Amino acid sequence: MSGLLNISDASDCFTAQTIPELYGNDFLNPDVGGLAVAMSTILLRWGDNADVQTTIIMLLTQVYPVILATATSINTRNLSLFDAHFAIVATASPVSIYLVYSSFRDFIGLPSSLFNKLTHGKKVIRLLGLTLPIIWTTINILISFSPRAFRNSPQNCQKISFVEWIQYQTLSNFVGILDIMGQRDLWNDLNGRGGLGTLALITMWIWAIYMVYHRYDIVDEMRFRRQNQIEQINDFKKKALNSGDSPKSIVVFLHHFRRAIFPLCNLVCSSWNVITSSHPWMIFAIIMFLHWSWILGLQKGMLIERYQLSYGQILSLFSVILPLASVARLLLKRREDFTDFICNLWPSFLRGLRFLVTKKNPYLGRMFTIWVVSTTADIFWIIGYVDGGSKPNPRTPVNDPHKAWKPYSISSPLFAPFAALPLAQQWQWTHFCDSFAGEVELQGVTNPFQTPLAHFHYPHAANDDVRKNLQYDYALVRNDSAAGLIQDFIYAGPFNTLAALPEVLTVSYNLADHTFSVYCLYTSSKAVPCATGSYTTSPYLSFIIHIADTDEEIRLRAQDKEWGFSNDAPSFVLKFEDAGGQLGDIDLQSAVTKRSHCEILKICASSGAPDIATLVPLGIVLMTQDEYSQYCLLPRLYSV
Known part of the structure; x- marks a missing residue:
């Protein structure tokens, strides 16, 4: 990113952790063996004890070398920020998280189905499982807060606040893995993600039907849990009050805490136990969806076009034969179960739907009221x-x-419908600028040999307010002789006739002192200076334009302070400003980026031609859109 928007060091540090081959990062070698081992985690639910033991050992022998090698490389300048972050993401797979969870349950004495299937080495596996989150957290902290931990840390990670770090970790390490819905675009999901979001959405609806179908069992399970919790709390209260060691306020706090938290926890745990016990295929579906999403996230940061297998990588291919063979054997053994599931899926769905509609229920009125209220709230949410x-x-x-x-x-x-946002965005792309005289498509680039362009669309007929056709192109050209501090916004066609040329041919920007000069074509001879002025990008996007011939002064200012972002396209409403600082009519207004083309941003223009008040701000906006294009088009681990 350039300095146009003065993007913070924190943003650069977080961005450097997710994009390979930039910010001092290297090209990443794909973890061939690790992804194959992830496929074998189906065994943790339905496999034999020997298969589970093999899978866990294979998992640990691949996870620990990666994270230990990363930890020992700190302050050695051998790894980049992206390498370190990728090591955490690649090892913190859903099955690794499950191993940590099972190890904790076994450590505190609670039953664990995973450890019940282990035949030997339980203490070692429990210790290794409990150590994983400590290593993950330590490396994560060093990635962001240590200015010398990795090779490109000094250039990118100098000013990181704890709040920024928490926000980033929440988005990248949690939401990035669990966001199985992708871009909430049905075609994008089917074409680029194999239908993961669609299948997950169907499974969520089936889960909701199961909750209603088994509601009495869930209520009984909740009562059982609640009774046990009340007994435990009462025992604690008696011990605390009798011993005198704990003040009474703590007991009161725990009492209210139980009343506030336990019902929600009991509902989640009871629903999980009842539904997964009655329908074990749901566990398989959830595990599959989580790993599917995790692998898709890793895939975004793995550029394998130029990769060639090394000697060690070829050897690692043979290490996955055993778990993959176990998966194949398990699928063969359970083929009847999978066939029955596929054949009974639709009849089961119809039976559940018929039950919801026809079965008598004394609480039907209350449930209908709750449904109406929640649906109404969901409508406003959508x-x-x-x-x-x-x-x-x-x-x-x-x-x-x-x-x-x-x-x-x-x-x-x-909560929102799967296709609601994509359809609305496509509608806004097509019709948002219908009430404006013109519209401009700003197209950024990632290839340094290409040129950012602005495509101006205007109606051919004066009474045609909807159909706008391409009439002018302008290009943003960097002046290499001025070390990139001079950029020209130049007319780039068409050159059909002299009469068809626009009045303004060039706007030249001096990025050093935030000034510009405008050159117009008044005669058929050559372009002459016709306007000068200055601009600011902070706190507001604003422009002061001095017209040479008439000594007229045009002032423009954005309505909001926020307009340019490091991780999003420019968004603003630019209005005319009078001498008293009051905003008037709209000059330019940003619409939306094109679906699946984040590098193209549509701008609505109030003027029916590319005049000075239109072109001067558009050049600055195109620079910002070009910066965002370089960010959004690069492969990264997660789009956060």
Whole structure:
């Protein structure tokens, strides 16, 4: 990223952890063996004891060498930030998290189905499982907070706050793995992700039907758990009050804590136990979806076009033969179960639906009321989600400020329709600028040999307000002789006739002192200076334009302070400003980026031609869009 937006060091540090071959990172070798071992985790549920033992040992022998090699490479300048972050993500697979969870349960004396299937070495496996989160956390902290831990740490990680680190870890290490819904785009899901989001959505609906179908069993399970918890709390209260060691306030706090937390925990745990016991295939589906999403996340950071297998990688291919053979043997043994599941899926779904509609239920009225209230709330949630995601301007309560949109956009797909946002974004791309005189498509690039372009669309007929056709192209050209501090926004065609040429041919920007000069074509001879001025990008995007011939001064200012972002396209409403600082009519307004083409941003223009007030700000916006294009088009571990 360049210095146009003054992007923080924290942003560079987090970005450097997810993008290979930039920010001082190297090209990454794919972990061939690790991905194959991840496929064998089906054995943890249905495999024989010997298969489970083999899988866990294979997992540990691949996880620990990677993270120990990463830990011992700290301060040696052998690894980059991306290498270290990839090592954490690759080893913190869903099955590794399950191993940590099972080790903790076994450590505190609770039953664990995984450790029940282990035949020997339980103490060693438990110790190794409990040590994993400590190593992950330590390396994660060093990645962001140590200025010399890795080769490119001094250039990128100098000013990181604890709040920024927590936000990044939440998004990259948690949401990035569990965001199985992808881009919430049905075609993108089927074409690029193999239908993972669609299958996950169907499974969520089936889970909801199972919850209603087994509601009495779930309630009984909750009562059983609640009774045990009440007995444990009462025993603790008696001991605490009798001993006098604990103040009474702690007992009161624990009492209220139990009433607030236990019902929700009991509902989740009871639903899980009842449904997975009655329908074991749900465990297989959840494990498959989690690993599927995890592998897709790793795949974004693995560029294998130029990769050639080394001697060690060829040897590692043979290390996965045993777990993969176990998977094949398990699938062969369970083929009847899988066949029955596929054949009975649709009849089971119809039986559950018929049960919901026809079976008598004394609580039907209460359940219907809850359904109406929750559905109404969901409707407003969806409206806010679609409105904020497809109409960035004017700002809405869910995207103002801009940083509020990220957690909202991540959580909304759990409730919003699968295709609502893509359809709305496509509609906004097509029709958002219908009420404006023109529209401009700003196209950034990632290839240094290409040129950022602005495509101007205007109606051919004066009474045609909807159909806009391409009429002008402008290119953003860097002046190499000025060390990149001078950039020209130049007319690039078409050159059909002299009469068809626009009035403004070039806007030249001096990035050092934030000034610009405009050159116009008043006669058929040559372009002459016609305007000068200055601009600011902070705290507001603003422009002061002095027209040479008339001594007129044009002032423009963005409505909101936020307009350019390191991880998103420019978003603004640029208005005319009077001498008193009051904003007036709209000059330019950003719409949305094109679906599946983050490098193309549409801008609505109030002017019916590429005049000075339109071209001057668009050049700066195109520079910012080009920076974002370089960010969004690069392969990364997770799009956060």
